[in-house]
Amino acid sequence: MLHKLELIDIKTHKITKIEFKKGLNVLHGDNGTGKSSVLEMIGFVLFDFLPENQADYVRETHSDKPEYGKVRVWITDIKGEPYIIERTVGKPGVIVKDALTKSRIPEIRGVNQLKAWIGRNILPMHEIELGKLFDSSIGIPQGTFINPFLRREGDRKAYFDPIMQLGVYEKVFKNLNELNKKFEPDVQGVSETIHEIIGEIKIKEELLQEQESLNAEIISLAKKLTKSESKSKGLKEKYKEIKKIKEQIDEAQKKLDELNIKSEKENENLIDMDSQLRDANTAKQICDETKEAYNKHIKLSSNLEILEQEFEKLNAYKEDLRINNENYIKESTHLKQLEEVLKKAETNKKKLPKLERIYQEHSELVNKIKEIEATIVEINAKEEQQVKLEEKASNISKNIKSLKETLVELPELVKKYNIMKDIELRIKEHEIDVANLTNQLEFFKNNQEKINQHKCPFVDQTCKNLGEGTFNEDIFNNKIKTKEISLQDIEKQIEKEKEEIHEKEIFREKMDILEKDKTTIENYKAQYRDYQDEIKALKEEVRIKPQVIKDKKE
Structure with a gap:
């Protein structure tokens, strides 16, 4: 695709830049403003075609005429890569650059290399000469488009045959017919195979339909199973409730049995209390008879209780005394031990400054050792990194040598x-x-x-x-x-x-x-x-x- 054109010192153009848009582009202007020159310079750069001498295209001025002109074309190749093609008008000069990197294409050193490069990358039409293509189909002057059609039959044939290449089409059509004849048995065999495959596909479709029917039945059964599981779950819940009620009934029955047993015991206690009441009445009669003796007995019993209480206090005092003696012995022993500890503390107190200095030195050494060990770990890691890098460098060296x-x-x-x-x-x-x-x-x-x-x-x-x-x-x-x-x-x-x-x-x-x-x-x-x-x-x-x-x- 043509994107941009720049003309420098070409006929009426001192410096002219034209940017083209996608689709149809129209150049309009008065006669002599250089419209034809634009088309001719496109033909010169891309098709190596000029109807006149190059020197006639160099711009004329009232003072000094330039020695040569320049044409630059910005274009995209068939792969979408952008290039800049520059040609000098009036003297030899061809340059092709990559439009992105601005680097020159080294293989293009002259017009022949440029034409071959354009034939490969821009206009891949190997059977048609570029200059003839431009002269006959692209860069046609105004009013001359129908001129070849007005020529005699032989001249028309001589003019259009190199362009139309009908012989190529006839040759291709002939080769195509030969290929059809050559591959007709194979095509027939493939057609029969296709029919067999279609039959197998129909059987497969029936099997698929049967499979879909079975899948529908499976889904229906799965739904029924889900409903059954739901009912089973409800029945299990009811069973749990009934079991709970049964447990409550059993608990109530157990309590009822306990109450019956208590009732029987109470009846037995009532009988015993009746018996005791009779015994109490008999005892009351005896007590009334022995009331005086009983009063004495009460007084003596009261004194005996006081004596027993005093005796218990005495025993308690004796126990406290025994415990205090044991505690005294323990405290005495502990006091002796404390005195020994105090003596040792006094001795150690004298040694404390030296020990503090030794501890300080030890702490500093431990910190230094930790720092050294950290440094060693770091150095070991760097050594491993060095070995890996050396291996990589060795592999790269081998790759370079191989390449x-x-x-x-x-x-x-x-x-x-x-x-x-x-x-x-x-x-x-x-x-x-x-x-x-x-x-x-x-x-x-x-x-x-x-x-x-x-x-x-x-x-x-x-x-x-x-x-x-x-x-x-x-x-x-x-x-x-x-x-x-x-x-x-x-x-x-x-x-x-x-x-x-x-x-x-x-x-x-x-x-x-x-x-x-x-x-x-x-x-x-x-x-x-x-x-x-x-x-x-x-x-x-x-x-x-x-x-x-x-x-x-x-």
């Missing part, structure tokens, strides 16, 4: 590839010669046919010179034979050259891979340098490890 070995063949590949590109350009030139010879042959054959009909080959009327025998009727036959021989030689040369370049794309792919390997080597070298710097820094840090271990031992 360098593969790059040895790159110069030879580039040389062969450039030779093939030159051969490819020669093939295109030969193809143009073939088209020209074919047109000339057609022209001579048409003229010879007219001569055979005793017609003038130029005015298409009966010629009296042909009838009188004064005209050499074989003049065109001789030219036809000469042209056919030349055509055969060129076609043989084309076939030979095509055989020579059939591996061109393989070479291109190998070159691309090797170019990527070159980039990979540079990346590896950068990584290798980074690893070496890190290893050097780590070695410097690890160098102190022996001294640190020695300090720890000390």
Whole structure:
């Protein structure tokens, strides 16, 4: 796609920039403002076509005329990559740059390389010469579009055949018919196989329908099972409630049995109380009879109780005394132990400053050892990191060596590839010669046919010179034979050259891979340098490890 055009010192354009939008773009203006120059410069850059001499396109000024002009085109290739193509008008000069990186495409050094590059990346139409395509179909001047259609039949054929390439279509159609005939049995076999597969698919569809029916039954049964589980859950809840009520009934029955047992005991107690009442009445009668003796007994019993209480107090005093004696002995022993401890404390108090100093030194040593151990751990980690980096650096070095070995063949590949590109350009030139010879042959054959009909080959009327025998009727036959021989030689040369370049794309792919390997080597070298710097820094840090271990031992 064409995005932008810049003209510098081209006819009426000192510096003109035109940006194109997607779709149809229209240039309008008065006569002589340079509209045609814009179209002609597009044809010059992309199709290498100019209807006039390059020097005629350099801008004229009243003072000094510029030595040359420049044309720049911003364009996107078939892969969507943007490029800038610059051509000098009035002197040789071709530059193609990547529009993003501004880096120059090194393989394009002249017009032939530019045309080949455009034929591959911008306008991939290998059978049509770019200049003829522009002159006949794109850069057509105003009012001349229908001119080829007004020519005579032979001229029209000579003009349109290289453009339409009908022979190519006839050849392709013929090859297509041959392919259809060749593969017709295979197609028939595949068709039968397809019918068999369709039958199997129908059986499969019936099985799938049966499976869907079974799945529906399974879903129905699952729903019924869910309902049954729900009912079962309700019955279990009711069973729990009934079990709970039964437990309550059993508990009530147990209490009732206990109450019956209590009732029986109360009846027995009532009988006993009746018996005791009778005994009490008898005792009362006896007591009344022995009341005086009883009063004395009461008084003596009261005194006896007081004596018993005093005796119990005496025993309690004796027990307290025994306990106090035991406590006294214990406290005396404890007091002696405390005196021994106080003596030892006095002795240790004198040793305390020295012990404090020793403890302080010990604490400092412990802290130093911890710091040293932390340093050793850190150094060990750095040593491991150093080993890993050295392994990575070694692997990268091996990769670089391996890639360098593969790059040895790159110069030879580039040389062969450039030779093939030159051969490819020669093939295109030969193809143009073939088209020209074919047109000339057609022209001579048409003229010879007219001569055979005793017609003038130029005015298409009966010629009296042909009838009188004064005209050499074989003049065109001789030219036809000469042209056919030349055509055969060129076609043989084309076939030979095509055989020579059939591996061109393989070479291109190998070159691309090797170019990527070159980039990979540079990346590896950068990584290798980074690893070496890190290893050097780590070695410097690890160098102190022996001294640190020695300090720890000390």
